Amino acid sequence: MATTHRTEHDFLGEREISNDCYYGVQTLRALENFPITGIPISSVPELIWSLAQVKKAAALANMELGVLPNGIAAAIVAACDEIIAGKLHDQFPVDVIQGGAGTSTNMNANEVIANRAIEILGHKKGEYKYCHPNNHVNCSQSTNDAYPSAFRIALHQKLSGLIDCMQYLQKSIAAKGAEFSDVLKMGRTQLQDAVPMSLGQEFSAYATTIGEDIERVREARNLVLEINMGATAIGTGINSPPEYTRIVTEHLRILTGIPVVTSANLIEATWDTGAYVQISAVLKRVAVKICKICNDLRLLSSGPRCGLNEINLPPLQPGSSIMPGKVNPVMPEVVNQIAYSVIGADLTVTLAAENGQLELNVMEPVIGYSLFNSISMLCNGFKVLADKCIDGITANKEHCRAMVLNSIGIVTALNPIIGYENSAAVAREALASGRSVYDLVLEKKLMDKALLDEVLSTENLMHPRFIAGGKA
Template structure:
């Protein structure tokens, strides 16, 4: 063990640990979730520290020898070393100060070693004076959170674009499958399965575009704001250099906020981004509901499609196979919707110059992106790509439905169509059979009007009007 001191006293720190006393206090104070910092958040913090060290050297504030040691330590972490040293719980008091200090202490102690001294000798390199120079938790944590979100979001966008392609391929495959459309869970009028899958494609595309659009709002950062947005203990040169360095290191087109006080106080851009994730979750969950219903059965349900079987469905019922992939995606969506509520409450909870609830926002946003990415990949690979249509079953239900009588409205009127529907329901006979029997339309006309393709595209009523006008002339 080694002894370290802070304003509250002394503590014993494991001799080999690169973290220090403030991290140790955080370990003791916040045994909350058991989750350690997200990898993308660690990387984002290290990039910030490197960018700031470069700026502080350039402006002459930081000794070049110390600064280069900090930069080298940062590069080692970015290369995958010392990741086990970032140990503070993801939900913590102090607006993220514990996370910021965990990073500062690891880089300081590694820099001390690179300068041939022993960990804990902060006279050589100080976590606060040197690593945290020109910074505050109140600008580094929110910037790190944004960078982590942006980097993690790359995968989600790619997975969504792949899912969109898979839905579109299925739409092309199901072009000739006509089925019953439903509203209120009751028979409505026919629709093609490709039309439903095209709708899923468009919904996913729209969600993707919404997420991309809202992400741009979090490219605006408050680096250099320090404690309350006034930039105390910095210079304008440093602020510009640090932001420029961070753009280059991250490869992200980050922009300095025009008003650093506003950017430090208000987190509405995160609310908008979180809402876009929630909207995706709502869309995905609705699609999964449809898939589960369409695949219900196989004998006593709709059985319009078959989902690829993934695992036995019951510990007691032999032969049962459940729609486990849509079910797990539903559950992920519920979690994301809940996460958005947490983010909203945390954003509302800011007071005056700072929102101290950023750690819980960060945890929920990063979790939402991560589990959505995983769920979208699983849905595509283990469900959508293997879906098969039961064409004959779909055809049978269309032919036996009462809803197709709607297509006859322009020709026989609402009242007669209603009578046909009631008789069909009471007798169990088909709509075409009863219409022909009553002499309302010829067999050829009925077959044309009630042909599945015609009933699933615009034009029937237009054709009727044109014919009526021609007859009058």
Template sequence: MAATRIEHDLLGDREVPADVLWGIHTLRATENFPITGRPISSNPALVRALAAVKYAAAAANRDLGLLDPERADAILAACREILDGQWHDQFVVDVIQGGAGTSTNMNANEVIANRALVLLGHRPGEYRYLHPNEHVNLGQSTNDVYPTACNIATIMAVGVLSESMHHLQKTFRAKAEEFRTVVKMGRTQLQDAVPMTLGQEFGTFAVMIEEDRARLEEASMLVHEINLGATAIGTGLNAAPGYRDAAVRHLREVTGLPLVSATDLVEATQDVGQFVHLSGVLKRCAVKLSKVCNDLRLLSSGPRAGFGEIDLPAVQAGSSIMPGKVNPVIPEVLNQVAFQVIGQDVTVTMAAEAGQLQLNAFEPIIMESLTSGMTHLGAACRTLADRCVVGITAHAAHLRSDVEHSIGLVTALNPHIGYQAATEIAKEALDTDRGVAELVLERGLLTADRLELLLRPEHLANLQS
């Protein structure tokens, strides 16, 4: 049988595998929350954020003379190893858990304490030399550690998503330049409207993404306000004078983030409004990205019986029964991620609403919803850019023909032939299925040279020089 060690908590004694860095509290949590099968380690940003908070707390307690240098240095070294990517496999509690994040905090306390014990020359579980609660958790509560770590991990996730969206934005911008003079019909309510260029259409996609990136980064600034030093409910009970300022200062240094202490810690400990706001902005990003994918699927529909304006890259066979069929699978996958994000916004909303009195107990599901949503959406953005947008081609001749035969063309010619004549041309074109340009020439309303000039892309699409 594998070697074990005996650990004790308020419920009694339990055997813990001798070689692991987690302890009895973590063991009970793994038994209590077999929910998703995804441990905390599946969110490396949260693990690093927890280590950063514990590092800042130990450094502050050392500065204040509350933690002796030997223990402090060992805790700091253990935290630094976790920040560098080590021991993440020891964070084994499920991402969805009861207890307002207590199990996550205890998992971190135990891993850091046991690694520090090893660095000091002791064995894991020999807590008489260095204790998870008395030393690693000194001056802290789950209720300020976990929210602060969630804020930091969220900021990191926003940064990664923003970079992915920027990559997609640049890809659309490059396509907009490529299609700058490809004339097509614009549509409103799926009906022919007026001419534009495919470049303008793709340029709009780039602008939409750029705007959403800006809103996302604005929303993330609210998450830079933290409640470290609040301890249990915001009163700072059991935190020494000077601890709060010192801990926040060290946390800024170790993370490189412009974190600020909340003005009112009691309010900050129970309020998760920053996550509700961020989730709403994330939903905005998802909705608009999904709309872009809807447009790509519609514009590429066919190949013979649809719009057939563009071709998406063929990346896999589309059917097990219909030979030759290719589906728009890359836009479809982003659509599905967007649906997930929209649903998770409801989860965040309900979790925020369910908070009671001095603490919101549901930050684990808020964190899981936001993090998974941003991670999946970022991956989908890069997939859309690299597996789809970069390889899109246009049916330029088909698009030009659509413009020349569309009734919408009379709107562009209206100032030059007059409203009455334009109306008559439109009616005859509809009745006879003939082209607008053909009828204009036949009636002698414009010369061929003049018509050619008016049908140039820069005129039709009102392009600025």
């Protein structure tokens, strides 16, 4: 009968591993030691893809430099290609948060690749004399250069995806800006009536602010192009051959299509996490600004009878277990909560980056988890906000216009003609009496009806012209 388990060992002793598993003893110990989030590293496929690219590039460089036999190197490359194609991702069960500065993640990759390479060479899993996780797959490497390099490549991929999601939302909002270009409404400052504008202008401003953040994300993405492959343990390059750093980086650049470069100082690069701090800050900026937009959507749609009621959000689900007919702004609400989580994650990244002592920052796993999770949530949030909210927004055009014409704020448009003092007096009386600015201006003969109608026309209020002395 075929055995269902194999015996593997490390310097701590022997353990039984299921023959169904491509991972080995060190991954098993990590599973036992770090039952933290219940979220495996395979939940970030970009990271698994990047780990395989790093290991493939290392194998090619080591083969080129003559430190890895061609047959073993070819088997490692073939195993990596399978992982890059999406296979064996279920064999990466290590928790996203772990001690050891990512050693468990690196060894998970080394063991899976080694055991698959062994099969490709015609042998059984665990027969490490044919392809060893440390001696062959990890040749010329350390966790301290392989893991951060894979992390940075994965982060570059995730940020590229975030840019796509932001552009998707921006396009949706910009379309509403065009659709609502002729909807006159009251602008507000300090939640008080200010001066008229169009609803289209309001939405176009939202699209612009998202565009600005897209550029900030693009800039931040460039920070992860510097990698430290060849640094090995602390940046001195111990146990790696001359020219390895240059060659492995060239292979990674070709394999990934990402223009990675070697850091100028590998010792500094091995402990420095400043790029993550800056990227996290950009994500916080994105979160804060989308949160503001969602707050506005909730305010503008408030009511429907007793609020602003300028726009209608698509009704997605009943809003109450006790109040019939109530519909809540659930999409802006969920994006608000995503933003709060991203803002909190920024503090985690900050503390983790600060707490790296001497030649290595051991907190990169929680930095990675925080950044990957923030990016994924933002991307998901942007897509559902566009699809389930923005695209279906409608405007209450007549209600918006009526509020403008009944507001005190339109008196500002009369300043150039009747002067500030007269405008202030009309505003005070309108507030006290409940009468309209329009009626009071005509009653006091401050302007004739034709000129007043011209000044308060929709076109003039949304796109003001200078009118002095009653002449346009």
